[in-house]
Amino acid sequence: MKTLTKTLLTATLILGLPLGAYAASETIATTQAGAMTDCPGGMMGGKHHGSRHDKMARMQNMTPEQIQANLQQRFDKIEDPIKKAEFVKSLTLRADGMTKHAEAMKLFAEAHQ
Incomplete structure (x- = not known):
């Protein structure tokens, strides 16, 4: 029974990790592309992401x-x-x-x- 469990676990990891990594990379790529918004001035060519920058901009206004x-x-x-x-x-x-x-x-x- 232990051997079967180890075999199934190994097969699941071998097959599952590449699929999980691909799904994660696609999610990150689409999230980053969608999160980038125009920002007047600043680094990154006028693009930013993150709430700290937004909070600082609100505080300045x-x-x-x-x-x-x-x-x-x-x-x-x-x-x-x-x-x-x-x-x-x-x-x-x-x-x-x-x-x-x-x-x-x-x-x-x-x-x-």
Whole structure:
């Protein structure tokens, strides 16, 4: 019985893996082709895929009041006080990093005007 089981398992793997790999490659190819959408500017020739880029684009189009309301909503959803403190600390670190980047870009632009 063990030999028969091993034989059937081996035959299934030998026949199934190539078919599975082909199906997976076709799925990936069609998904990537369908997921690429036009994006103004940016790398990849104006194409992008992924939600992070979309989120960043939405954030850039928000007014400061909308950003504050969004942050307040996210903050209010957090129930644990320790996680709230981590959220505020993370936000502060990100804001400091963004400020440093903005200052560096501003200095570069001023130097090359």
